[in-house]
Amino acid sequence: MSWIDIAAIDDIPLRGARVLKTAAGCVAVFRPTEDEAYALSDRCPHKGGPLSDGIVHDRKVTCPLHNWVFSLETGEAQGADEGRVDTYPVRVENGRILIDGTALTRRHAA
Template structure:
């Protein structure tokens, strides 16, 4: 059974935007897609480490601000001919609160 941590309100994440959550294993970007669905990824593009939280959200994807790689918010996988993955963080919503899996927040801590 996973433990979860409250990282904010659903309304804290702007439509077609993101909110950054600082975590021991690296920043997490929580995104709100076109249809209001929430997703969480490590805030690091698999290409050159660009901040995905500063990218453009469209449908269920985000475009990295550095080199225009398109990343699926649902899977973290790069789209098209690009290859790589931004690690997906398990997320759930309880009421109007966003919860992230603690185990995923601590992953990759050196």
């Protein structure tokens, strides 16, 4: 893995998200708790809604367009909805969020 420093954890509001723009599209970086971060594709597979604008609760996000719920840990749709979004490894070190650059590169190659 090739870790890239993308932001301070405090740059993302608690239970909020920020968008990381990449050559292959946008990635939503979520902060569900004080010291956790998750990264998912920012596009809901149902109608293309921006997940970064969704409601973060527990370790899930609800799409702002049609209320589909996705696990921040796995990217899988929850409940009766079917589908998934891509996830990207992240870690928090010394108050900074790092994302796996190798995973972003694989996304670009796909």
